[in-house]
Amino acid sequence: MSARATLSFDYTDMYQKRYTKSYATYELNDRANYKYQSAYNVFNVDGVYAMGSSHNQNMKVYIEAQVNYARQFGKHNLTAMMLYNQNDQKVMSQLRRRYQGLVGRVTYDYDNRYLAEFNAGYNGSENFQKGMRFGFFPSFSIGWRPTAEEFMKGTSNWLSNLKLRASFGQVGNDRYGQRFLYQAIWTQTSGTYNFGTNSKNGIYEAMFPNSEVTWERANKFNLGAEFSLFQGKLTGSADYFYESRNNILTQYLTKPNWVGVTIAAGNLGKTKNAGYEFELMYNNRVGQDFYYYARFTFSHARNEVIFKDEPQWMTPYRKEEGHQIGQYFGLVSEGFITQKDLDSGSLPVSRFTDQVKVGDLKYKDMNGDGFIDENDVTAIGYSSVPENTYALTLGGSWKNWSFSAMFQAVNHVSRFYDAEAMFAFVDGGKVKQHHLDRWNPAKSEAENLANAKYPLLHYDSYGNHNQRLNSFFLKDGSFLRLKNVEVSYTIPSAISKKMGLSSCRIYVNGSNLITWDKLGGHFVDPESNGSNRYPLMSTFNAGVNINF
Numbered sequence: 327m328s329a330r331a332t333l334s335f336d337y338t339d340m341y342q343k344r345y346t347k348s349y350a351t352y353e354l355n356d357r358a359n360y361k362y363q364s365a366y367n368v369f370n371v372d373g374v375y376a377m378g379s380s381h382n383q384n385m386k387v388y389i390e391a392q393v394n395y396a397r398q399f400g401k402h403n404l405t406a407m408m409l410y411n412q413n414d415q416k417v418m419s420q421l422r423r424r425y426q427g428l429v430g431r432v433t434y435d436y437d438n439r440y441l442a443e444f445n446a447g448y449n450g451s452e453n454f455q456k457g458m459r460f461g462f463f464p465s466f467s468i469g470w471r472p473t474a475e476e477f478m479k480g481t482s483n484w485l486s487n488l489k490l491r492a493s494f495g496q497v498g499n500d501r502y503g504q505r506f507l508y509q510a511i512w513t514q515t516s517g518t519y520n521f522g523t524n525s526k527n528g529i530y531e532a533m534f535p536n537s538e539v540t541w542e543r544a545n546k547f548n549l550g551a552e553f554s555l556f557q558g559k560l561t562g563s564a565d566y567f568y569e570s571r572n573n574i575l576t577q578y579l580t581k582p583n584w585v586g587v588t589i590a591a592g593n594l595g596k597t598k599n600a601g602y603e604f605e606l607m608y609n610n611r612v613g614q615d616f617y618y619y620a621r622f623t624f625s626h627a628r629n630e631v632i633f634k635d636e637p638q639w640m641t642p643y644r645k646e647e648g649h650q651i652g653q654y655f656g657l658v659s660e661g662f663i664t665q666k667d668l669d670s671g672s673l674p675v676s677r678f679t680d681q682v683k684v685g686d687l688k689y690k691d692m693n694g695d696g697f698i699d700e701n702d703v704t705a706i707g708y709s710s711v712p713e714n715t716y717a718l719t720l721g722g723s724w725k726n727w728s729f730s731a732m733f734q735a736v737n738h739v740s741r742f743y744d745a746e747a748m749f750a751f752v753d754g755g756k757v758k759q760h761h762l763d764r765w766n767p768a769k770s771e772a773e774n775l776a777n778a779k780y781p782l783l784h785y786d787s788y789g790n791h792n793q794r795l796n797s798f799f800l801k802d803g804s805f806l807r808l809k810n811v812e813v814s815y816t817i818p819s820a821i822s823k824k825m826g827l828s829s830c831r832i833y834v835n836g837s838n839l840i841t842w843d844k845l846g847g848h849f850v851d852p853e854s855n856g857s858n859r860y861p862l863m864s865t866f867n868a869g870v871n872i873n874f
Contacts, residue, residue: 328394336386341379348373387414401437406430423505426450441469441491451500454540455508461541465495487554494548498541502575507590510535536590544571564604567627571597579635594635597651601627618722625715643692643704650709654740656795657702658690662781664771674698679791685765685774685782687792706797707740710855714738726816732809741803742795747850747857749793751785760846805843805852811836831871838864 350372356365388411395406409429416422427449435441443466450460469491472478478485511533517525550565574595581589603626609619631646631653646653663686667673674691676682677699692702714737721730750757750764764780781792793799812835822830843852851862 327396330392332388332390334386334388336384336388338382338384340382342381344378344380345375346378347375381418383418385416388412403433403435403438405433407432421505424452437474439471439474441467441471443467445495447498449498449500449541451541453500453502453505453507455537458508458538458540461498461543463496463498463543465493465497465546467491467493467495484556485553486557487552489552491550491552492548493546495546497544497546499544499575500541502591504591507539507575508535508537531587534587534589536592539575539591539593540573542571542573542575542593544569559610560606560608562604562606564602566602567600569599571595571599576635580637592635594633596632597629598632599627599629601625603627615725616722617724619720621717621719623715623717626713628713629709629711641693641701644701649705650711652709652711653705654707654710654742654795654800655703656706656742656797656800657698658692658704658706659796659798660688660690662686662765662775662778663688664775676791678794682791683782684771685767685778687781687796687798689796703795707800708738708803710740710742710803712736712739712803726818728814728816729812731811733806734809735804735806737804739803741801741845741852741855742799743801743850743855743857744793744795744799745857747859748799750780750783757783802844803852805841807838807842808840809837811839827872827874829871829873832869833871834866834868836864836866838862 348370351369352366353369354360354365355367359365390409390411392407392409395404397404407430411427411429413425414422415424427447429445429447431443431445433441433443445465447463448460449463452459469489471487471489473481473485473488478488510531512529513532514527514529516527519526519528547568548565549567550563552561552563554561573593574597575591575593576595577591578589578594603624605621605623607619607621609617611617629651631649631651634646636645636647644655646655663673663682663684665684667688668682668684673682674689675697676689677697689698689702691698692704695701716733716735718733719730720732722728746752746755750761761780761783763778765774765778765782767782781798784792812833814831814833817825817827817830817832819829822828841852845852850857850859853862
C-alpha cells in the first residue's frame with residue numbers, strides 16, 4: 327500500500343503597457359510613374375504613438391491525495407486506487423471557481439488471461455445548485471487473452487498474442503460557457519423608465535434561471551481486439567465504439583416571442599456517435615543491416631443530432647435533427663442564371679437583391695413559394711468534422727542511416743471559405759486569381775456555361791445574392807498531406823568515441839511539405855475554415871544530437 331499527496335499554488339500578476347501606431351499604406355495605381363507619390367492610392371495616415379495598458383491577475387490552487395493498494399495471490403492480481411482532487415481558480419475580481427472530485431479504481435486479472443477493471447468518479451461542479459452539483463459516473467471493462475489458454479498453445483508459432491476486450495462507461499460535462507445557470511441575472515438600465523417627463527434608471531431580469539440544470543451524460547461502449555502475428559512482425563488492433571450523449575446543455579429555441587426574457591440553458595439535447603477504427607503495423611529485418619516498418623491507421627466516426635429544441639412548425643429540411651454535428655446549412659445552387667431563365671417568368675424572386683442578372687447563381691426554391699430567402703436554407707455537403715481519417719507512417723534503417731515519413735488524409739468533410747478567402751471586393755478590396763474565371767458578360771452564354779467557375783461579379787452591395795453560404799461555395803475539404811519526413815545519420819561509435827562522445831546523430835527533417843487537395847491551389851489550408859486564417863507553414867530543420 328502507498329499514499330501520496332500534492333498541493334500546488336500558481337499565482338500570476340501581470341501588468342502590461344502597449345504602444346501602438348498606425349501607418350499609411352500605398353497601392354500602386356500607375357505603373358508608368360511608379361517613382362512619384364501621385365501614382366499610388368493612399369490608405370490611412372501616419373499616426374502618433376498611443377499607449378494602452380492591461381492588468382491580469384490569476385490564482386490557482388490544486389489539491390490531490392491518493393491511496394494505492396496492490397496485492398498478488400498466486401495467479402490472482404488485485405490493485406485498487408482512491409483519489410481526491412480539488413481545483414480552485416480566481417481571476418481578477420471574479421468569483422472563485424471550484425471543482426471537486428473523488429475517483430476510485432479496482433483492477434483484477436487472473437494469470438494475465440482474464441482481466442477486469444472498474445472505475446468510478448463522483449464529481450462536483452459549482453455550475454449547478456445544491457442537490458444537483460454532484461454526479462456519479464461509473465465505468466467497467468473486461469478482457470480475455472485466448473493465447474494464454476492451454477488450447478491455444480499450438481498457435482504460438484504464428485499467433486503470439488490475441489486479446490479481446492469490451493468496456494462501458496459514463497462521463498459527464500458541466501461546461502457551457504456561462505456560470506450559475508440556476509441563478510437569475512438582473513441588469514441595470516440607464517434612463518429607460520419614464521415618469522411624466524422624467525426618465526429614471528431601473529433594473530430588469532436579463533435571464534430567467536433554470537433550477538433543474540445538471541450534468542450532461544455520455545454513455546460510451548467499446549468492443550476491441552488486439553493481435554500479434556508471425557513473432558510480432560504483424561501487429562494490429564480493431565475497435566468499434568458507440569456513444570449516446572444525453573442532457574446536453576442547449577438553449578430553448580421554442581420559447582414564444584411574448585416571453586420577454588432570456589431563459590437559461592437546459593438539459594435538452596441528445597446526440598449519438600458511432601464508428602470504428604483499426605491499426606496495422608508490419609516490421610521486418612532483411613539481413614543484419616536493413617530494417618523497415620509500415621504503420622497504417624484508419625478511423626471512421628459519424629455522429630447525429632437526435633434531439634434539439636427546434637420548433638415543431640419548422641420545415642423538416644431546415645432542422646438540425648437527423649444531421650451531423652457541424653452540418654452546413656445553406657442555399658442549394660443549381661448553376662448560373664441564363665437569359666432563358668429570366669425570360670421564362672418562372673424564376674423565383676431573390677429577396678437578397680433588387681434584381682438578379684444573367685450569370686448570377688440560381689438557387690433551388692425549397693418550399694416552392696416563388697421566393698429565394700432564408701426559408702430555403704437546407705443541409706448541404708458534409709459536416710465540418712471529417713468522417714474518415716487516415717495515417718500512413720513509413721520508415722526504416724540501413725546501417726547508420728535511418729528514414730521516416732508520415733502521410734495523413736481525411737475525406738467526407740466540407741469547408742466553407744467566405745470573405746477575403748473566396749469573395750470579391752470585400753470591404754472595397756480587389757479581386758483574386760480565382761475571380762478571373764468568373765462569368766464574363768463579354769463572352770457568349772454558351773462559353774460561360776462551359777468555362778465559368780465563379781458567378782457574375784458585383785461591386786455594389788458586396789454581391790448579396792451570390793456571396794452567401796451555399797452549395798456553390800461549399801468546398802470538398804478532403805486532402806492528402808505529406809506531414810513530415812526525416813533522414814538521419816548516426817556516426818559510428820568507434821569514431822564518436824575518439825571525439826569524446828558516446829553518440830552523435832545528424833538529421834534533417836521537414837513538416838507540412840506537400841498537400842494534395844481539391845481546392846484548386848488558391849484557397850487556404852484545407853484543415854482551416856472560414857477566412858483570414860494564417861496559412862500553415864512548411865518548416866525545415868537540420869541539427870545534431872550529441873550525447874557525452
